Amino acid sequence: GGRRHAMAPSPVRRGWWTAEAEGEDYGFVIDGRGPFPDPRSRWQPDGVHGLSRVYDHGAFAWTDGAWRGRPLAGGILYELHVGTFTRDGTFDAAVERLDHLVALGVDAVELMPVAAFPGRHGWGYDGVHLWAVHDPYGGPDGLKRFVDACHRRGLAVVLDVVYNHLGPSGNYLGEYGPYFTEAHRTPWGPAVNLDRPGSDEVRAFIVENALMWLRDYHLDGLRLDAVHALSDERALHILEELAVAVDALRAPTGRELFVVAESDLGDPRLVTSREAGGYGLDAQWNDDFHHALHAALTGERQGYYCDFGSMGALAKTLRGAFFHDGTWSTFRGRSHGRPVDRLRTPGHRFAAFLQNHDQVGNRATGDRISATLSPDLLKVGAGLLLTSPFTPMLFMGEEWGATTPWRFFTDHQEPDLARAVSEGRRREFATHGWASEDVPDPQDPETYRRSVLDWTEPSRGGHRELLDWYRDLIALRRSCPELTDARLTEVEVEHDESWIVVYRGSVRVAANLGGDPVRLPDGALLL
Amino acid sequence: GGRRHAMAPSPVRRGWWTAEAEGEDYGFVIDGRGPFPDPRSRWQPDGVHGLSRVYDHGAFAWTDGAWRGRPLAGGILYELHVGTFTRDGTFDAAVERLDHLVALGVDAVELMPVAAFPGRHGWGYDGVHLWAVHDPYGGPDGLKRFVDACHRRGLAVVLDVVYNHLGPSGNYLGEYGPYFTEAHRTPWGPAVNLDRPGSDEVRAFIVENALMWLRDYHLDGLRLDAVHALSDERALHILEELAVAVDALRAPTGRELFVVAESDLGDPRLVTSREAGGYGLDAQWNDDFHHALHAALTGERQGYYCDFGSMGALAKTLRGAFFHDGTWSTFRGRSHGRPVDRLRTPGHRFAAFLQNHDQVGNRATGDRISATLSPDLLKVGAGLLLTSPFTPMLFMGEEWGATTPWRFFTDHQEPDLARAVSEGRRREFATHGWASEDVPDPQDPETYRRSVLDWTEPSRGGHRELLDWYRDLIALRRSCPELTDARLTEVEVEHDESWIVVYRGSVRVAANLGGDPVRLPDGALLL
Incomplete structure (x- = not known):
């Protein structure tokens, strides 16, 4: 059904085709195939394979006119998956829990991907409609209500965006142009085409998408998924191009905006200023700190933890952000990384965590670290995280030691x-x-359901005690400037194989990771 | 025949195997296959598939003890293919012609690749023994005699080295380790493995090879072939790693050493200092200047010349080195390049040429530009090249307008x-x-033979006149500091579609590329 309209090449933009039409739902027929959804669809009410629906970004009644954003420096992020944060799994249900985050004291919610993906439930990294909000979460208006509600409470909102690949179902981009190239291969197949013929529009697709979230959804920042899978040999790397574009949006929006990259490159260039030859991103994830802390706390040495485990590794990341700064990586079968310039690079350019969706969900059974550690060691882990020179990030439920696992679930x-x-x-x-x-x-719906947070937990017994510990640590971090001091050169560390003392200015953070009391070099007894 | 010796893993270097043995010729049997030649063979007297021969780098009687090298800045390069420079096609025969180069006034010979390649004749870009000198050219001692003879005459020697691929015949590297990866693809197939498991030794293979040429063969510089095909996502790029290693060799050798890259990346990072976030190479080839000059002189617009042709393109490269500085490239189907920082980047970091082995030999019939242009336009081309702010390079025979073509020839x-x-x-x-x-x-031997220079030409008629023009221009460049002034910000250009005037300080270079006399803005008549 529906009416057909012939399209003609755009006179103003190379490679684009246009037509005038009236109506709500639409698709494109290409060389007799289709209709396919719009690659820049703003709304997919009938799923990723369905028709696209017109959506007007100007219609929403925002109430956050006074919001000016907040800088990443000194802040604490809270990673949240809309589908499992609440039983309903919607933005509106998540809004009901925002006061918990305000009381906890975090500064920004980091939403896992909300771009439309196949099925109802999923992590979101197999998104295929990068311009549409997953409809089961509440669609475009749902996200706007959520952001507006966060801003009213003084919470910034960061969105996880995935530009390194698209999911295996509902990806129609290849019908429209050379969005992928065989010149580079990623774990998901041919790479997104950033540097081969036709790549100008692929890059514009990414950069304009990033700006859309920040401008039209009032988001405060973006978290870029797995940038090491963005193969780009151009003189202007897509990460720098994106950073420049976001920076240029700061003035017209009058808001702080930031971009954080998940990176396995071990490359300080990402968070180095453009004047110094870097890409000028605001921060990158610090997996080295996580691995060093996790291995020291749990004793685990499987997989990528094989490179970590010594307290010296943890000390090294606390002082220099990276453990792998050109050193041998058994896990990678090659040496890896490059030293961070400690004198010029503030610590807040590295997002640090004791847990995150990957570090929990990529375990076979999705067990949180609280399933392994004693309550005391959990507190030690939180203490080292929240007194670190980095930008700490919590994973939803971590703050009360949730017993619900967080598993890998799909709904293909x-x-x-x-x-x-x-x-x-x-x-x-x-x-x-x-x-x-x-x-x-x-694919078992029970796997998804088991991953939903249990909101009766935080008020109960040991959970409440841990939650108080997190609240107190966050309050301490907020009240004590030494703890947010981002100068890596000011961080001093002493350690043995069972204990570690971190000096943050006049503040001394002493942690005993062993089973027995230890006497520190200065004579103090550490329990 | 021959005796077999069991090998054992090296106790000092991961992944290496060692054995003690006496003898001259040897190979390696791996898991019952072979014998294969040594991947670091210093000598392949019986061709690329044959056994390797022991060669002692300490045995040669060098006479260049007083040689201290010479800086690239202010110099002129002369590209030379050993196999076609003389009828004999050997290093020793080439030595007989060095006085011609001294009289011409160039500063450095740039040898096309001499690493052992299959067959007798070839360009050398399908080399497979990167540590051995092509035996038909004269083998390791032949190259040393050539370098020694050059240094005695005050000529530096630069060697073209190919690290981005190996030739299709005689490449046994894959038998020894993960030298290649499917993660990136090049025009020649899977890329050299610079960033995947096992790549530390592949990088060491390259860097140590580069140092070998500079140290053991007394070479003054290296020209890296097609660095855009070196896919490397590591935090320390192989080009930077190589530049650092070569820089470190300057002190122990007490000589100037330099590295020049052939690059299609349009990326100033290559020749930007490491302090400013660059790779710190000494220079890169400036194809944009060539294409702009060639298209302006010949009117050709096929292939990559489609992006060039206007006099404005030539003017732009003279002032900023790159034509593509982020601009649209029809040839590439995408925008390309990034602006050079004119204030901070000296012009000598760009090697410029009117002709080179690729620009001649990659034409269907290998015809030189002298087959197309009038003698006057040839002189105009040479004049614009040799008064440019770049490091000029000539291609052997160009200086007398050789009538011999230079064709693509192989001997598989x-x-x-x-x-x-x-x-x-x-x-x-x-x-x-x-x-x-x-x-x-x-494969026709006649194709190779036709490409050999005819040394009776330079003393004859029009050839002699052009040779005198080149000699005079080179002498002028030497005597006039304005012409070697490398400050790109000091270059001013005026032009119309038929003429161009380049201001180099107080020197004015006026060129009329059209058929008729023109009157310049200042009233001067240009013939």
Whole structure:
């Protein structure tokens, strides 16, 4: 059904086609195939394969006119997955829990991806409509209500955006142009085409998408997923191009805006200023700190933890951000990284965490670190995180030691794809010695349901005690300028294999990770 | 035949195996296959597939003890292919012609690749033994005699080295380790593995090879082939790692050493200092200047010349080195490049040329620009080159307008490969409208022979006149400091579509590229 309108090449923008039409739902027929949804669809009310719906960004009644954003420096992030933050799994339900975050004392909510992805439930990293908000979460207006509600409470909102690949179902970009290239390969197949013929519009697709979130959804920052999978050999790297574009949006919006990259490159260039030859991003994730802290607390040495484990590794990341600064990585089978210039690079340019969605969810059973550690060691971990020179980030539920796991779950509708995902997950963990029946099936709705937070927990017993610990630490960090001092050169560390003391100006953070009391070099007894 | 010795893992270097043995010729048997030549073979007297021969770098009687090298700044390069520079095609025969270069006034010979490649004749870019000197040229001692002879005459020697791929025949590296990766693809197939597991030793293979040439062969510089095909996502790029290593060799050798990259990246980072976030190479080839000059002189617009042609393009490269500084490239189907910081980047960091082996040899019939241009326009081209703010480079024979073409020739011994190369060449040019019989067969020995310089030419008629013009221009460049002034900000250009005037301090270079006399804005008449 529906009427067809012929399209003609745009006279103003190379490679674009235009037509005038009236109506609400639409798609594009290309060379007789289709209709396909709009690659820049603002709304996919009928799922990723359905028609696109017209949506007017100017219609929403914002109430955050006084909001001016807040700088990343000195802030604390809170990573949140809309689908499992509440039982309803919607933006509106999440709004009901914002007062918990205000009381906790964090500064910004970091939303896991909300771009439309296949099925109802999922992590969101297989998004395929990068300009549309996942409709089961509440669609475009739902996200706006959430952002508006956050701003009213003084909370900034950061969005996780995925530009390094698209999901395996509902990706119609290839019908429209050379969005992918075989010149580079990623874990998900051919790379997004950033540097081959036709790549100008692919880059514009990414940069304009980033600006759309910040401008039209009033977001305060973006978290770029896995930038190491953005292969770009151009003289102007896409990360620098994006940083420049976001920077230029600061003046017209009158708001602080920031971009944080998840990076496995070990490359300080990402957060180095453009004047000094860097890309000028505001921060990057510090996986080295996580791995060093996790390995020291848990004793785990499997997978990428094999490079970590010594207290010296943790001390090194506290002083220099990176553990791998050109050193050998057994996990990678090569040396890795480059030293951070401690004198010129503020610590807040590194987002640090004791847990995050990956570090929990990529474990076979999605068990949180609280399932492994004693309550005391959990507190030690939180203490080292929240007194670090970095930008701390919590993962939803971490603050009360949630007993709910956070598992890998999907909701693929195509039987072949669903089976492939389920079997792939089992096969992956079989190589690490897991029995197939112990690895939750991502497609089983129960796997998703078990991952939903239990909001009766935070008010109960040990959970409440841990929550108080987190609140107190955050309040301490806020009241004590030494703790947010971002000068890495001012961080001093002493340690043995069982204890570590971190000097932050006049503040001394002493942590005993062993089972027995230890006497520190200055004679103090550490329990 | 021969004796077998068991090898054992090295106790000092990860991934290396060692054995003690006596003898001259040797190879390695790996898991029952082989013997294969040594991947770091210093000598392949029996061709690329044969056994390796022991060679002692300490045995040569050097006479260049007083040589201290010479800086690239202010110098002129002369690109030379050993196999076609003389009829004999050897280093020793080339030595006989060095006095011609001294009289011409150039400062450095840039040798096309001499690493052992398959067959007797070839350009050398399909080298497979990167540590051995092509034996038909004279082998390791031959190269040393050549370098020694150059240094005695005050000529520096630069060597073209190819690290971005290996040739299709005689490449046994894959038998020894993960030298290649499918993560990136180049025009020659899987990329050299610079950033994946096992890549530390691949990088060491490259960096130590570079140092070997500079240290053991007393070379003064290296020209890196096609660095845009070196895909490296590490925090320390292989080009920077190499520049650091070469820089460190300057003190122990007490000589000037430099590294020049052939680059299609349009990225000033290559020749930007490391302090400013660059890789710290000494120079890169300036193809943009060539294309702008060639298109302006010849009117050609095919292939990559489609982006050039206006006199404004030539003026832009004279002032800013790059034409593509972020501008649209029709040839590439995307925008390309990044502006050079004119205030901070000296012009000598760009090697410029009117002709080079690629720009001549990659034409269907290998015709030099002298086959197209009038003698007067040839002189105009040479004049604009040799008064430019860049590091000029000549291609052997250019200085007398050699009538010998310089064609693509190979000498593959495997019939299938030979046929594929011949047919590939014909097919490539068929798409540009060339009849198959007009495209010389690379495998035909006549194709190679026709490319040898005719040394009776330079003393004859018009050739002699052009040679005098080149000598005079070079002498003028030497005597006039304004011409070697490398400050790009001091270069001013005026032009119309038929004429161009380049101001180099108090020196004014006026060139009329049209057929008729023109009157310049200041009233002067330009013939």
